[in-house]
Amino acid sequence: AQSVTQLGSHVSVSEGALVLLRCNYSSSVPPYLFWYVQYPNQGLQLLLKYTTGATLVKGINGFEAEFKKSETSFHLTKPSAHMSDAAEYFCAVTLTGANNLFFGTGTRLTVIP
Amino acid sequence: GAVVSQHPSRVICKSGTSVKIECRSLDFQATTMFWYRQFPKKSLMLMATSNEGSKATYEQGVEKDKFLINHASLTLSTLTVTSAHPEDSSFYICSAIRPVNTEAFFGQGTRLTVV
Numbered sequence: 478a479q480s481v482t483q484l485g486s487h488v489s490v491s492e493g494a495l496v497l498l499r500c501n502y503s504s505s506v507p508p509y510l511f512w513y514v515q516y517p518n519q520g521l522q523l524l525l526k527y528t529t530g531a532t533l534v535k536g537i538n539g540f541e542a543e544f545k546k547s548e549t550s551f552h553l554t555k556p557s558a559h560m561s562d563a564a565e566y567f568c569a570v571t572l573t574g575a576n577n578l579f580f581g582t583g584t585r586l587t588v589i590p
Numbered sequence: 591g592a593v594v595s596q597h598p599s600r601v602i603c604k605s606g607t608s609v610k611i612e613c614r615s616l617d618f619q620a621t622t623m624f625w626y627r628q629f630p631k632k633s634l635m636l637m638a639t640s641n642e643g644s645k646a647t648y649e650q651g652v653e654k655d656k657f658l659i660n661h662a663s664l665t666l667s668t669l670t671v672t673s674a675h676p677e678d679s680s681f682y683i684c685s686a687i688r689p690v691n692t693e694a695f696f697g698q699g700t701r702l703t704v705v
Contacts, residue, residue, distance in 0.1 A: 513696075520596065520683050520696035521634075567633065576622055576687045578694060582633040 479504040483581035496555040500568030596697025613684030619664035620686035628681040
């Protein structure tokens with residue numbers, strides 16, 4: 478079975494500061510890993526994903542994440558937070574070749590001006 | 591990117607009535623769509639997998655007679671909440687799988703309020 482744990486339901490950073498959102502996964506087989514962003518009352522938008530290959534994945538809006546198998550982690554980072562980054566972020570996992578996503582509980586990012 | 595349209599975005603209905611939510615893939619054919627439910631301040635919970643031309647596969651604990659799913663065409667899946675009750679109030683989100691790279695695209699979501 479696969480699962481995702483997001484540490485910290487709420488993260489606050491100052492504008493221009495580093496953003497770090499944590500995600501750890503559990504999977505019995507090589508996973509596909511995703512980060513999605515959700516703005517209020519909207520669906521989810523894919524930020525980035527890891528399937529195979531390079532473990533450092535770059536996504537949209539300046540975000541990136543690194544797959545670390547030894548730590549079973551897929552933390553999301555952005556060097557400099559922008560006010561528009563304020564949203565809910567979800568880490569998700571699926572098994573290789575499958576399409577049904579299992580989501581973490583989400584982290585609400587607040588950016589302080 | 592690919593577009594998935596979900597309608598309506600908001601609906602308020604009376605307890606005991608039924609509500610239909612549509613999920614359309616606008617620029618690709620989706621043999622598989624998923625329906626999720628999101629509780630306040632909680633994550634998205636997979637409700638069911640909708641397969642074109644066949645019965646939906648429901649996750650454990652989801653009442654198939656209450657949440658009717660129909661995937662009659664390659665671009666449309668519908669979720670009908672039957673005999674709605676206040677506890678069914680939630681945010682429902684669909685996703686459609688684009689076959690070319692098996693990427694999931696999400697609809698905008700539907701906020702259902704049952705009064």
